[in-house]
Each structure stands twice: as C-alpha cells, then as structure tokens.
Amino acid sequence: MLSRTASQLYWMSRYLERAENLVRMLDVTHSLSLLPQSRGALTELAAPLAVTGSLDAFHARHSRLDSEQLFNFMALDQDNPASVLSCLRFARENAHAVRGQITAEMWEAINASWLEAKEMPRRGIPSVSAFFDWVKERSHLFRGATYGTLQRxxxxxxxxxxxxxxxxxxxxxxxxxxxxxxxxxxxxxxxxxxxxxxxxxxxxxxxxxxxxxxxxxxxxxxxxxxxxxxxxxxxxxxxxxxxxxxxxxxxxxxxxxxxxxxxxxxxxxxxxxxxxxxxxxxxxxxxxxxxxxxxxxxxxxxxxxxxxxxxxxxxxxxxxxx
Amino acid sequence: MHALTLPAPSHYDEMLLPSGAIRPHYQPFANWLHAQTPEALAKKRAEADLLFHKVGITFAVYGDEAGAERLIPFDTVPRIVPASEWQMLEAGLRQRVSALNRFLWDIYHDHEIIKAGLVPAEQVFANAQYQPAMQGLDLPHGIYAHITGVDLIRHADGGYYVLEDNLRVPSGVSYMLENRKMMMRLFPELFAQYPVAPVAHYPTLLLNTLRHASVADSPTVVVLTPGPFNSAYFEHAFLAQQMGVELVEGQDLFVKDDYLYMRTTVGPRRVDVIYRRIDDAFLDPLAFRADSMLGVPGLLSVYKQGNLILANAIGTGVADDKSIYPYVPEMIRFYLGEEPILHNVPTWQCRKPAELDHVLTHMAELVVKEVHGAGGYGMLVGPASTAAEVEDFRLRVRANPANYIAQPTLCLSSCPTFVESGIAPRHIDLRPFVLTGRETTMVAGGLTRVALKAGSLVVNSSQGGGTKDTWVLEA
Incomplete structure (x- = not known):
C-alpha cells in the first residue's frame, strides 16, 4: 500500500474517532452543568477546552465561558480546528483522497455525515443531546460499514x-x-x-x-x-x-x-x-x-x-x- | 400525461419524427413513459440526485469558489442508439483512431505525411503540443493514444460527424458507467424491454490495454492523478478502484537508477505503466514546467529509456489539436488507403487568407474556436451571441488568425429531456471511448452530454451541461 494512502486511512479514522470522543466529553460536561451544584462551575466547562488544548483559542474569540458558547465553539465552529465539525471535515477529506481504497458503503457513510454536518451551523440543531447522539450514530455507522464490508x-x-x-x-x-x-x-x-x-x-x-x-x-x-x-x-x-x-x-x-x-x-x-x-x-x-x-x-x-x-x-x- | 414539447423542425430529434410520431426504437420507451405519473418520475429523479450526491460523483468547476464540488445533472431519459448505427460508428471509430496512432508514429519518426505534402510541416513542428523529446523514440507496439475519446454529433441530415478527437486525457467514462448503474437501479423494467449492450466491463478492457502496453512480464499499473482538487478526481479514483490498481500522486513516486518507484508501506515498489491523468507539461519538472508540483523529477528520462509506459504517450496533443483536425480524413486515406467512414465537420482554417475572409464575413453564423481551446472556453457561437460579442471576437481573430478555426453552426441533434416545464428537446453529443492495445476495443456506448439550457449547443459540464445514459441496442 502507498504510504500516503496508509496515512490518509489512518487519519481518516483518527479524526472520526476524535469527533466521537469529543461529543462524549461534551455530553458529560453538558449533563454535569445541568446539576444545581455545578451551575456556573467554570472548571467543569473548561475541561473540554483543556483536554483539546483549546483554552487560549477559546478566550481569543469569546469573553465569557458558558455552556452555550462552549458548545458553539467545540461542536459547530468551523474555524476551530479542534471542533467536532472540523474533525468530521478532516475525516471526510482524508476519505475523499482514498475513496478508491474504501468501500462505497464506507464512503457514503462518511460523505453523508459531512454533507449533513456542514449545514448545521446555518440550519441549527434540534438540541445538543440530539447532536451528540447523531455524531455517535454516524461514527457507529461508519465503523459498522467498515467492519461489515471492507476486505481484511x-x-x-x-x-x-x-x-x-x-x-x-x-x-x-x-x-x-x-x-x-x-x-x-x-x-x-x-x-x-x-x-x-x-x-x-x-x-x-x-x-x-x-x-x-x-x-x-x-x-x-x-x-x-x-x-x-x-x-x-x-x-x-x-x-x-x-x-x-x-x-x-x-x-x-x-x-x-x-x-x-x-x-x-x-x-x-x-x-x-x-x-x-x-x-x-x-x-x-x-x-x-x-x-x-x-x-x-x-x-x-x-x-x-x-x-x-x-x-x-x-x-x-x-x-x-x- | 407529460407535457412533451416538440422539437424544432430545423434539427434531428433522436426520439421524434418531424410529424411528432415516435421513431420505432423509442416506441417501447414512449409507451412506458406514457404509463408513468409525473410524480413517480419526479421521485425517481430526486432519488437519483440523492444517490449521486451520496456516492460523491462530483466534479469541480474552475473559478467557482462556492461550488467547490458539484453534481453533474443527470437526465433520466436515455439516448437510444439502434444497432445498425452503432456498427457504423464502431467501424468508423476504429478506422479513425488507428489512423491517428499511425499519424503520431509518423510525425515522431520519418514525417512521411509531411513529405507527401498532405499536412504542412509548420502545422506539426510549430505546434505547441508537438514534443521534440519524442522524435525518434520507439514506443512498444507503436501505440501513442491508448485511450481516445471521440466527440460525435448528429447533424440535421441525420448523419454523425466528428466534432473533435481527444487524445490527451479524455475524461467522462466514469459517468458512462455510473449513469448505467443508476438507470438499472431506477428503471429495471426498461432493461427487460430493451436489449441494451452492457458497458460495465470497461475497466477490465482498460486494464488489459494498459498491461499490454508494457513489455514487462507482469507489469505494475498505476493511475496518476493531480489530486483530490482536480475536477475529474472522482473518475481517477473510480477507475483505479475498478481496475484494482494504486491511485498515485506525483509525491508518491520517485526515480532511482533509471526506474520509477512508488513509496509503499513495505518500501519502494517498481512501476511499469502509468495511466496518467495529468497533462504533458506537468509530468516532469526537470523536462517540462519547472513549477509543476504534480509530476515526478526524472520521469522523462525513465520513459526515454523504455523503462516506463505512459498512457497516453507524451506529445499526443498535436494530433487532436483543432488545427490538425481538418487533416484527419487525409490521414485515413494516406495511412490506411480507405475512405473515411466518419465525416469531419467542414472547417475553415483562419490561417488561410481566403478562408479567413469567409470567416470574418460570416462570423455571426459560425462557431469560432481557439485551436488549442478545450472545455467550451474561448469559443464564439455566432448565432447565440450579441453583435458586440461578435465584433470583439472578430478583433481577436484578426489579431491572430492562425489561432482560430471556424465551423458552420451545427444543429446538434436533440433528445427529450426533463426540464421544469415537463419534457422538452435539448441538444446532445456523444463521446465513445476507444482503447488501443493488443487490439482496438471499445464498449458499445459512450457518454451522452446534454445542453440543459433551451436552444444551447454547449454541452460541457463546466458550462452547465448534463449527462444521459446511452443505450446501444444489440442486434
């Protein structure tokens, strides 16, 4: 296999896995921020920023840290290279470059995810929980397509x-x-x-x-x-x-x-x-x-x-x- | 049931006679169409759009920032070609491509056709597409154009004419294959009624052609692409996958000890045949454009030593140039001793003073093209242009006559096509793909492109054209 192809396959799945783990982290942050004791707990909200090394980038763009700003920045902000949306884009770009090496089902799964995701900042999302579930579902779908269709x-x-x-x-x-x-x-x-x-x-x-x-x-x-x-x-x-x-x-x-x-x-x-x-x-x-x-x-x-x-x-x- | 707009009497319609009656080979389709509700058909079209989008059959439009990737519109009314017509086309295509390969061998060897006075020397040697590096180089089997796309149109007289030959990196074959897959998925019942010749074995024929091009025992074939940002990247990836070969970029290749290698996870691996989808100028920065990031330094020297096959060969562009096109019928007579089966469109060469005068006088009726132009850019369609546009082009032609040819405004045939108001005639052309290897082969079919704007004659996808499935009927 071409080294470049191997690299693109490897990063395709790393970015998709990263997107999934990011929503898992945002999900836990979100549920904790709803607890009465945690209201306004800045450390809790800052955790996803700390884990992804995005604290400075966030403060350069936003003056105040609250759960809505955090979500917009880490989930849907296309200018933030660490956001879920950016991860989905990078995953899809890598997949695009190696689409001859993956099955049609895998490509369709990852491409459709991106096509839907990129409309979300404009169209809005029904709820943050629905977004988290959607990302996990798309990741499961891709992994399932890989498991079920790709030659070993x-x-x-x-x-x-x-x-x-x-x-x-x-x-x-x-x-x-x-x-x-x-x-x-x-x-x-x-x-x-x-x-x-x-x-x-x-x-x-x-x-x-x-x-x-x-x-x-x-x-x-x-x-x-x-x-x-x-x-x-x-x-x-x-x-x-x-x-x-x-x-x-x-x-x-x-x-x-x-x-x-x-x-x-x-x-x-x-x-x-x-x-x-x-x-x-x-x-x-x-x-x-x-x-x-x-x-x-x-x-x-x-x-x-x-x-x-x-x-x-x-x-x-x-x-x-x- | 359906608003079927009748074609204008001035051109040939693939489905309808001037009286409005259905041509016999379209009758089963017309019956089927009559039985469908507009809603059901609209649903099928939406399904096709969605599927193409999901599969990512897209192309990039140069100079269009917003639409980095777009779908080529797909029309669900097939273009149907009767068996007898295809037999004539196939014979004509074999003959034409064979003569073009002979011509390329000749102009890079003994120049017989020039010595015979049939093609002017300056038309060949002063042509920017002529590659002096190829002079005297012997390619295995003497094949220059392994893959040729020939653009055909059908004129008002019902005859087919060759609009141009594509001997460099003809594209579009992936749409031919995907369009067929889509039609079989959407309308399986139609295939029960029509004996449609299959096209799906094209990648196998292509791989055989590429393997045969090399003299190596078990040659390693790759597809070379400029990368994901190229307008035809989908096709490059598609063909590599269908053939089961690597899709490489220039950065994946390197030259060592007179051979070409690709970088793999288990170290360097030799490459024998490149199906290249990048132009001559970008192949080797040491030999051609030094600023090319797409090619491989040293590739030309490997090629010249016979350790690498390029398909197509370097320097084929000189034979599909619009300034050489008028001489193709002469080539067929000269090399094969046969009369051309497929006709050229009458062409005025502006470099000839008498023909230039005619062009300048009749410009508003003619189609004027740059001899090196492609993709529908740099051309004037006289009858569809304003007086100012014609005048502007007249100045450009006068300033550099040798850079232009002109042809009568052809009445491309029309084919019923879904449009907003229902089904209306739209102009089409046809690009079959001819493979030259151990033998000349082709699948019975091609890419039918359709100009979606009413009255438009420009079918290029970059100019708003769409595609149709092409059904060649088996005898």
Missing amino acids: NDAYCFIRLGTFIERADNTARLLDVKSQLIAPAQANLMPVDAPAESAPDFYAWSALLRSLSAFEAYHAAYRDSLDGRRVTELLILRPDVPRSLRACCDEIRAILPQIEAAEGALDAGRHVKQLAGKLAVQLEYGSVDEIMALGLHDWLTGFLTRSARLGEAIRAAYLEAN
Whole structure:
C-alpha cells in the first residue's frame, strides 16, 4: 500500500474517532452543568477546552465561558480546528483522497455525515443531546460499514490502528481531566479511593462512565457503588471494556503483525511492534495500587508520553516511509 | 400525461419524427413513459440526485469558489442508439483512431505525411503540443493514444460527424458507467424491454490495454492523478478502484537508477505503466514546467529509456489539436488507403487568407474556436451571441488568425429531456471511448452530454451541461 494512502486511512479514522470522543466529553460536561451544584462551575466547562488544548483559542474569540458558547465553539465552529465539525471535515477529506481504497458503503457513510454536518451551523440543531447522539450514530455507522464490508487487508489494519491509537489517547485525557476535577474537591475530606457517597461525586463518576459507555460494564463488573478507584481500574486495566486503555492497547498489539511487512531486518515495523508490546504488557500486568501509588495524573501523563511515542513510530515506519 | 414539447423542425430529434410520431426504437420507451405519473418520475429523479450526491460523483468547476464540488445533472431519459448505427460508428471509430496512432508514429519518426505534402510541416513542428523529446523514440507496439475519446454529433441530415478527437486525457467514462448503474437501479423494467449492450466491463478492457502496453512480464499499473482538487478526481479514483490498481500522486513516486518507484508501506515498489491523468507539461519538472508540483523529477528520462509506459504517450496533443483536425480524413486515406467512414465537420482554417475572409464575413453564423481551446472556453457561437460579442471576437481573430478555426453552426441533434416545464428537446453529443492495445476495443456506448439550457449547443459540464445514459441496442 502507498504510504500516503496508509496515512490518509489512518487519519481518516483518527479524526472520526476524535469527533466521537469529543461529543462524549461534551455530553458529560453538558449533563454535569445541568446539576444545581455545578451551575456556573467554570472548571467543569473548561475541561473540554483543556483536554483539546483549546483554552487560549477559546478566550481569543469569546469573553465569557458558558455552556452555550462552549458548545458553539467545540461542536459547530468551523474555524476551530479542534471542533467536532472540523474533525468530521478532516475525516471526510482524508476519505475523499482514498475513496478508491474504501468501500462505497464506507464512503457514503462518511460523505453523508459531512454533507449533513456542514449545514448545521446555518440550519441549527434540534438540541445538543440530539447532536451528540447523531455524531455517535454516524461514527457507529461508519465503523459498522467498515467492519461489515471492507476486505481484511492493510487498509483495514490502518483504519483500526488509527481508531485505537486515538481512542487510547482520548480516554486517558478524559480520565485525567475528570479525575482532577473530582479529586481536589475531595482531597481535604477523604482519600480519592473512598466510596462516592456525596451526590456530586456520584454524578461526576457516573457521567464519566456514561460518556465512555461503561456505566453498565461497571455494574456488571463490580456490582457495587461507584468509587474513583474502581472507575480507574475499569477504564485503565480491564481488557473487556472496549474504551479502556488496556483494550485499546491489546487491539493495537494484535493489529500490527497483520500489516504486510518487508522481510527480517528490513521490517521498519519492528520498532513499532516493540513499543506496542511494552505498552500492552505494562497494562496487562499493572495494578490499580501501583497507579494510585504513583498518582493517577502522573501515571496518565506517563502513559500519554509513551502512546505519543508509539504514534510517532507508526508514522516513521509506515506513513512517511522511504 | 407529460407535457412533451416538440422539437424544432430545423434539427434531428433522436426520439421524434418531424410529424411528432415516435421513431420505432423509442416506441417501447414512449409507451412506458406514457404509463408513468409525473410524480413517480419526479421521485425517481430526486432519488437519483440523492444517490449521486451520496456516492460523491462530483466534479469541480474552475473559478467557482462556492461550488467547490458539484453534481453533474443527470437526465433520466436515455439516448437510444439502434444497432445498425452503432456498427457504423464502431467501424468508423476504429478506422479513425488507428489512423491517428499511425499519424503520431509518423510525425515522431520519418514525417512521411509531411513529405507527401498532405499536412504542412509548420502545422506539426510549430505546434505547441508537438514534443521534440519524442522524435525518434520507439514506443512498444507503436501505440501513442491508448485511450481516445471521440466527440460525435448528429447533424440535421441525420448523419454523425466528428466534432473533435481527444487524445490527451479524455475524461467522462466514469459517468458512462455510473449513469448505467443508476438507470438499472431506477428503471429495471426498461432493461427487460430493451436489449441494451452492457458497458460495465470497461475497466477490465482498460486494464488489459494498459498491461499490454508494457513489455514487462507482469507489469505494475498505476493511475496518476493531480489530486483530490482536480475536477475529474472522482473518475481517477473510480477507475483505479475498478481496475484494482494504486491511485498515485506525483509525491508518491520517485526515480532511482533509471526506474520509477512508488513509496509503499513495505518500501519502494517498481512501476511499469502509468495511466496518467495529468497533462504533458506537468509530468516532469526537470523536462517540462519547472513549477509543476504534480509530476515526478526524472520521469522523462525513465520513459526515454523504455523503462516506463505512459498512457497516453507524451506529445499526443498535436494530433487532436483543432488545427490538425481538418487533416484527419487525409490521414485515413494516406495511412490506411480507405475512405473515411466518419465525416469531419467542414472547417475553415483562419490561417488561410481566403478562408479567413469567409470567416470574418460570416462570423455571426459560425462557431469560432481557439485551436488549442478545450472545455467550451474561448469559443464564439455566432448565432447565440450579441453583435458586440461578435465584433470583439472578430478583433481577436484578426489579431491572430492562425489561432482560430471556424465551423458552420451545427444543429446538434436533440433528445427529450426533463426540464421544469415537463419534457422538452435539448441538444446532445456523444463521446465513445476507444482503447488501443493488443487490439482496438471499445464498449458499445459512450457518454451522452446534454445542453440543459433551451436552444444551447454547449454541452460541457463546466458550462452547465448534463449527462444521459446511452443505450446501444444489440442486434
């Protein structure tokens, strides 16, 4: 496969995954901002900006941070390169450049999403929740079309690689920001791993789980009340929760050997496979006690550094080869 | 049921006789049409629009900021070609394309046709499309134009005429294929009534033609595109996918040790045949336009060493130039010893003083074209222009006569077409695609373009034209 084609397939799925995760984050922010205790809680609203590194860009354009401005900026603002709309546009542009490598169903799904999305700033949307659901639905549709129609070849591998690299990154960032928002409030009163007895904490952790579609999984796995320690374990270490870091890294490690490789020492992907293997093993044999001992934020920072290094190695080995 | 506007008696209509009676080969269609409600047909047209949009069959219009991508309007009334007409067309196309390939070989080798005094030397060697780099170069099988699109029109006398030959990078074949798919999806019942010759195997024929162009054992074929912003990008991607070959851009290719390679996820891979969809001038910045970002530095030297096939070859533009067009019937006689089956449109060459006088005097009745123009740009349709426009063009022709040719205003045939008021005659042309490889092949069909404005004779998609499915009936 052409290196450029691989790159465009990979970024197509990264941007689509990013759009989906962004609405998951906006969704949790939105539901929390409706709680009486959170009204006007600036830190909560600033979280999506912090996670996407868009704080400065937002303040350059808007004087005041409220949920409506936040939504307009992060969802529908075409001039904001980190917005949902921009992600959908980038995804579609990449798909356009490789439409010969994807099936008609995949192209139609992603193209129709963009055609509908680009009219939204002008036409308006029925409600923010409807918008969140729509983006998730379009992402599911594309993934389903990919799963159901695309030949299991390198194109399939690079698409899935993009999905899980992006998802691992997004889950780690979301967990980092949310835990920092919850933790300081509790710091004086109780340890972070104490049960979330107060209503605000319960809602904060449950909103986080819901945004990652892991609320049901939590109850199935623990059959117990919500607490930060278990949420952390679930989202980082559980292999059976599709958006957990462990699940993403397992997928990445499984995908890499399926990519067509040159023989022996010429295989530029060897370094990538090593990095991915280390990352997955660390999660496989890690424990929540170690993570808590180091501090969740520091642990996640380390994880993000290592996953960025993996992304860089993928770029060097496959996407800008020769 | 349907408001069917009758065609003007001055031109040939594909469906209706001057009396308003239906031509026999359109009778089943007319019966079917009569049984449809306008609402049902409108629904089908909306469905077609939606499907084309979703599939993204779009084209870009140069100089149109807002409409970066647009749909080519698709009309659901087919153009139907009886078997006997197609047999004549096919024989004529084979003959014409064969002579054009012989002409290209000749002007890049021994110049026999020039020595024989049939084509003036300056028309060839002073032509901007003539590539001196090609002189004396032997291409495998002597093929220059592997893919040719020939634009045909049907005149008021009912005969077909060649309007122009396209030997560089003719486009539109993807619309021929997609239009057929759409018609079969929307109106399967019509295909039960008509023996329509299939066209879907075109990509297979194209791949065979490209493979045969190379002398390599198992040649690697690629499609070279300028990229997603090109007006015909959809078609480039479509053909690459249908043939199962890579769609490459210049940046994906590089030259090393006299061979051409593409950058892949498993390292460099050799390329033997390029179906290129970019013009000569952009192919190699070292040999042609230095500012080209679309090509590959060093490509020409690989080509000249015989390690690469370009389809079409470099320098084919000299044979489809409007200044060379008047000589094609002579080429057919000279190289093949045959009488042309397909006729040229009578053409005045403004570079000849006597013919220039005629053109200047009768400009308001003529179509005047730049010899190097394409896409409907840089032309005057006399009868459809204001006196001021005619006068302006007269000055331009007088200033540089050799740059223009003129033809009578042809009555392109018309075909019933859906318009706002119902169904009305609109002018059409036809572009079949001829493939030259081990043998000359073509699918029975082509792209029918339709001028959607009433009375308009300009069918180019960039000028508001649409397309129709073309049904060649099997004998």
